[in-house]
Amino acid sequence: MPLPSDDQIWDRVRSFAERCKGAKLPVFSLRDGVPNFITETTDTKIYRLSEKNRSDGRPSAISRRDVLLLWHHLVSETPRPDVPYFTRALLARALDDLLVVADNDVLLRTGDDARTEPPREHEKLAARAWDFLIKRAGAGQSAFYSELGEAIDRFQRALQPILELIESSCARENTPRLAVLVVDKTTKRPRDGFMIDERQSIDDERARVFAFPWDRVPNPFGYARHGETQQTLAEQLVRGTRQPIDVYRLVLARGQAQVVFRAALFEAYDCACAFCGLAVQECLEGAHIHPWSASTPEDRMNPRNGLLLCANHHRMFDAHRIVVGTDYKITSQTSGTTELRASPLFERLRLPALSRHHPDPRLITLRNERMVRHD
Numbered sequence: 078m079p080l081p082s083d084d085q086i087w088d089r090v091r092s093f094a095e096r097c098k099g100a101k102l103p104v105f106s107l108r109d110g111v112p113n114f115i116t117e118t119t120d121t122k123i124y125r126l127s128e129k130n131r132s133d134g135r136p137s138a139i140s141r142r143d144v145l146l147l148w149h150h151l152v153s154e155t156p157r158p159d160v161p162y163f164t165r166a167l168l169a170r171a172l173d174d175l176l177v178v179a180d181n182d183v184l185l186r187t188g189d190d191a192r193t194e195p196p197r198e199h200e201k202l203a204a205r206a207w208d209f210l211i212k213r214a215g216a217g218q219s220a221f222y223s224e225l226g227e228a229i230d231r232f233q234r235a236l237q238p239i240l241e242l243i244e245s246s247c248a249r250e251n252t253p254r255l256a257v258l259v260v261d262k263t264t265k266r267p268r269d270g271f272m273i274d275e276r277q278s279i280d281d282e283r284a285r286v287f288a289f290p291w292d293r294v295p296n297p298f299g300y301a302r303h304g305e306t307q308q309t310l311a312e313q314l315v316r317g318t319r320q321p322i323d324v325y326r327l328v329l330a331r332g333q334a335q336v337v338f339r340a341a342l343f344e345a346y347d348c349a350c351a352f353c354g355l356a357v358q359e360c361l362e363g364a365h366i367h368p369w370s371a372s373t374p375e376d377r378m379n380p381r382n383g384l385l386l387c388a389n390h391h392r393m394f395d396a397h398r399i400v401v402g403t404d405y406k407i408t409s410q411t412s413g414t415t416e417l418r419a420s421p422l423f424e425r426l427r428l429p430a431l432s433r434h435h436p437d438p439r440l441i442t443l444r445n446e447r448m449v450r451h452d
């Protein structure tokens with residue numbers, strides 16, 4: 078994709094800032110570049126990157142091109158199914174990755190719930206769209222975009238991110254893909270953006286949706302009716318302001334629960350693998366120490382029962398090729414000595430900054446005992 082011109086960038090930044098007024102969203106400002114302030118600062122904190130994120134004394138600055146890249150990261154029109162929005166820690170990391178030495182100082186304004194879009198609204202709308210669609214599924218009927226829009230009080234054009242939330246939820250829960258019911262009035266097909274596996278026809282998928290007992294699965298966005306989002310729940314878990322068991326009861330769909338759990342671990346572990354430090358967010362997953370299937374509801378959402386791991390190390394951990402002791406020492410159980418050379422491990426877990434997020438030795442013991450039994 079060609080990079081837009083500077084003017085185009087700043088137009089978009091300005092209009093973004095305009096839309097953000099009153100909302101707690103990140104806003105960037107170049108002090109010596111043009112333009113200066115994008116929006117007035119109110120109650121939210123201002124961090125100079127140098128103070129917040131740099132410990133090596135390098136000047137912290139960011140070029141316009143980097144702002145653009147960051148912009149794409151933050152407010153891209155393409156929602157990312159497994160990282161629905163950015164937490165403050167992710168935001169800081171994204172900026173950190175983009176830092177370059179230049180003339181401009183950059184201010185990052187961020188509220189506690191800095192994120193790319195107002196997902197609170199999206200998740201709540203997805204809850205309503207879900208109710209509407211399963212009613213249609215029960216009646217064996219498709220729905221036009223206009224009908225769905227009317228049902229949830231949104232313009233047709235604004236439906237795509239909501240349908241994508243439903244899409245990714247169905248994919249996670251491994252149910253038929255409910256969003257296939259929403260079709261264009263003219264073509265009678267879902268519009269571009271609905272991703273269907275080429276092996277499956279849309280008609281087959283629709284038949285599966287009609288046949289599925291939707292009344293037996295909980296609305297995956299039910300928590301949003303209580304004013305929560307995956308992100309607010311994750312934050313409450315990390316801050317300890319809501320008990321894991323309460324979050325578990327609120328988020329009934331397992332896939333959604335995993336998303337909340339992962340988001341909480343992202344915060345607790347500051348977005349890096351606990352075994353190797355890899356900090357590529359797309360590669361990081363939430364791993365349970367004592368497995369989900371064997372855990373109490375409480376421990377299923379307990380951050381102390383989790384590790385943030387890169388995908389490789391998650392697989393190795395699940396396959397018992399890597400073992401963690403109650404002293405947080407890491408041992409690899411590989412038969413060959415060369416296997417792990419390509420993904421070196423720390424000797425000891427990289428622990429969360431706060432001790433109340435550290436893995437619970439009781440759960441590590443449960444895991445290791447279980448592993449011995451199963452070996």
Ligand SMILES: [Zn+2]
Nearest residue numbers: 350353387390
């Ligand atoms: Zn790793």
